[in-house]
Amino acid sequence: MKALQGVEGRVEWAQRPSPACDVGQIRIQVAAAGLNRADLLQRAGLYPPPPGASDILGLECSGVVSEVGAGSAWQVGDRVCALLAGGGMAEEVVVDARHALPVPEGLSLAEAAVLPEVYATAWLNLFQLAGLKPGEKVLLHAGASGVGSAAIQLCKAFGNPCWVSVGSVERLAYCEALGAQGGATRDENLENLCDYGPFDVILDPVGGNYAALNQELLARDGRWVLIGLMGGREAQLDLAVVLAKRLQLIGSTLRNRDDQFKADLLSDLSQHVWPLFAEGRLKPQLERSFPIKDVELAFAELASNKVAGKLALLIDESLL
Known part of the structure; x- marks a missing residue:
């Protein structure tokens, strides 16, 4: 072959x-x-x-x-x-x-x-690892990406208002058309996201240079799920904020999970997510x-x- x-x-x-x-x-x-x-x-x-x-x-x-x-x-x-x-x-x-x-x-x-990759990633990190509950607010960094596009639609389908950070106003419009409530572009001050927070869950493929912002934006008992390092591997955290807000930082990868883990994840997708395609949601x-x-x-x-x-x-x- x-x-x-x-x-x-x-x-x-x-x-x-x-x-x-x-x-x-x-x-x-x-x-x-x-x-x-x-x-x-x-x-x-x-x-x-x-x-x-x-x-x-x-x-x-x-x-x-x-x-x-x-x-x-x-x-x-x-x-x-x-x-x-x-x-x-x-x-x-x-x-x-x-x-x-x-x-x-x-x-x-x-x-x-x-x-498969983007819906498995979005479902795993938002709904399984972060334990997202209906009504909780979500921030998706790189919201116009493949994972972001899937995550926006899942949030809409399961009753979670979400906002995004993106690279341009065109990509922000794209995210809003999918169901995002709004967001901010990287050429603006991302501190503007504070106007929409605090957020219960942040899905973050950036890491590094977004760490301090994520701490500021998270609500008490907030969950920060790190799935990539596009913004670098090193960050400075204020542990007093982590303690006071009872924050959870969850590192997550999918590719190196074992076969049974992936089988269980795909079974969950089959039950909860795949029917929504036939329904047009x-x-x-x-x-x-x-x-x-x-x-x-x-x-x-x-x-x-x-x-x-x-x-x-x-x-x-x-x-x-």
Whole structure:
């Protein structure tokens, strides 16, 4: 099979051995794969896959089941999307059958390819780890990102008013159209977010230079969920504020979680989130798709930080 590898800061579509399909696994003929910031980091050599995971790029994909290992209820021909620790940007991928979900009714395979990673991330961090309750207020940094786009829609669906920080007024308008109450842009004074707070939960892919602001913006018993370090890895915290407000700082990653954890998470998504796509309450925010021959253009677009929502790579357009 052919697959996409990160090689010294570039990507290469090259021949790789086809993986075996064992008990409890399925083989997917890949139609499309979602692009994520983790793919940029791995291409640059800054985010190696967890031990035992494929070094092929791609943390989510969609396609058609072509082989079923013993013990799985999937059938050959089923249209699925899957959460992966790696391997999605390839002609085929083998995955734990519990880490796949059906393509929601009415969605294309290209749209389904950009769902698993961002909805799993948003659901895990807001509703499972932070324990978000109806009516609690949320702040989403990088609100126009793929995870931010999913989180806004989930907050709206489950009764949580949310605000965002974003890079431009256009991206703020995009977030408000999805259901955000408002927010602030980075070229303004982000202290303006105080006008909307305090917030019960902050979902933060920035870290570093937002740490002091987050402490100020959080309500008593507030939860700050850190999922990235776009703003640096070092920060100065006022521990008196942490103590007085009874704040919780929760560090969270998904890629290196074990198979059972991910299976439980996907089961939760299947029960609570996936039905909302059929009801039209959630929508995939696929801004643009690129054929695999234009993969470098796709990575450049993602690196521009101007994408609102998600990008997809089309691996096998005959399946779409």
